[in-house]
Amino acid sequence: MTSNVSRRSLLALGAGLGATTLLGGSAQARAPKLGTQSPYWHRFNLGSAEVTVVSDGPLPLGPPKGTFIGVPDDEVKKMLSDNFLSPDNIVLEQNSPIVNMGDKLVLFDTGMGTSKAFGPTTGRQQKSMAEAGIKPADIDAVVFSHAHIDHIGGVVGEDGKPLFPNAQYYIAQSDFDYWTDEGKMGSPLKDFVVHARKNLLPVRDRLVYFKDGQEFLPGVQALAAPGHTVGHHIFMVTSEGKSFAFLGDLSHHSVLLLEKPRMEFSYDTDPKQAAATRVKMLDMLAANKTPVMSYHFAWPGYGHVAKAGEGFHYYPEPMQMVL
Template sequence: MTYHVSRRSLLALGAGLGASTLLGGNALARAAKVGTQSPYFHRFMLGGAEVTVVSDGPLPLGPPKGTFTGATDDEIKKMLTDNFLSPDNIVLEQNSPIVNMGDKLVLFDTGMGTSQAFGSTTGRQQKSMAEAGIKPEDIDAVVFSHAHIDHIGGVVDASGKVLFPNAQYYIAQSDFDYWTDEGKLGSPLKDFVIHARKNLMPIRDRLVFYKDGQEFLPGVQALAAPGHTVGHTMFLVTSEGKSFAFLGDLTHHQILLMEHPRMEFSYDTDPKQAADSRVKMLDMLAANKIPVMSYHYPWPGYGHVVKTGEGFHYLPEPMQMLL
């Protein structure tokens, strides 16, 4: 037997049942709303390593116009609405993996910190770490994908105190030099440079510069993917034969910059080079079926890349709630 259900018939059904029936009677109606959300961390295993993803909070970019270019406004709107996303406000996540290798606890990127350049929902990383039971003084290594404001912002607190006192720090020298250059303080990059200097100069003596292809920590290999910034780098993280790639900002959006990887992003230092890096690295990840962790994808940002014609598709990995 086949049933044909329309929206009108569903509405009629709801009216016939009555509000009290749909709400489960008066008992449920009297229950107070809790108004809280679950803690902002998630764990999974990678070989012998335990990975804890912590959030710095949602990062709203506002309307896509002017930020994502290379497609018409109508095309971008359709891409978003077809995937049940708001066409009026692009909201990114900020997902930082903390990898416990057994002998080292490694954090990738540190969020916005005290900056509220994108609103008040960011700057949550320390709280998320506390919810996950991880103390900042236990972090052995902090690895930066690049020196943009939302990746290096959580090194120091409002008073300038270093929040990861026992860590060694890792970054590409080209990115450090570019974003701490005082000569750029008179340019449109001023706020980014101020924030980079605030967070990176206090740890200058503990910075180690990695090279492309180098395994600079056991199980962590640097893979240069320039364009978003001059030294933007992604990382292959490996434990007991299992790997994932931490993408940093190789691609900011799971639809726009995957379906149309040649689309450009206004925060890229060199948009053409960024698109070249994006296509090259996504091709490699898809061909080798390497899982990915993306800093800006929907929480918790872990999944897979598959090739689809001229573009790519992101498939989120189901969250495993039993370790």
């Protein structure tokens, strides 16, 4: 009974004195707002390997109209709103796993680099790596899912010199040839070609071309997933029987292109082929219950896909904060 009386008395006292008096006589919080965010990296284990996800920062695409095609605009906006996402600005993340296999440190994709084609929030991969305690000189291998501007942009710095001085670089030859082709400089692809040439030509003598199905690094297997680009690949990353698939740009959006995987995406080189590839690969990953990491899903982009009606559903993995 005493505790109830004490609590009632306290509440009455609070009502009589006013909340500000109880909180120290000021309606203002004494501590200043900090305005800072946690570092942009996350770490987890995969078998005996250690995976560190680093971010190149958010990449805003703007309104979905004209970018996500084949479904009425109102329906696309409703899909976003129903999932508590902005219907007016699609914001993608840029999640790069760095896998420490013990004998090799492997980075997948390098972000926008110095290009600000999608605004000022991109280009922070080097900062994220520093926050995570990883030195660029320690990277042994840089693996590209494809040669688009937001995946190969962080190979060289402002001075045009390679940022990963000791790495070998791995890509599909068809993608390298397509996106470094000078003959495309007069086309709408010009900015992408300029950026690819700027980043890939300085490391041309360190490029290794992988093939579909090849385990080109210990524990890293390439799987052709064409359509988004001619040589787009996803990768199965395996250590001691544990695996995840790095999806690159198999799907840019965890709602739109999973719920309606045959929706088309305007940045695809061949949208119809990309949609067919997306369905085929997601079917396989869902059936095998293989964990996935998508470059563009909400941070840190790691989870599972499962069949849901005509499409799929993405289940983010809870972030494990104890290794």
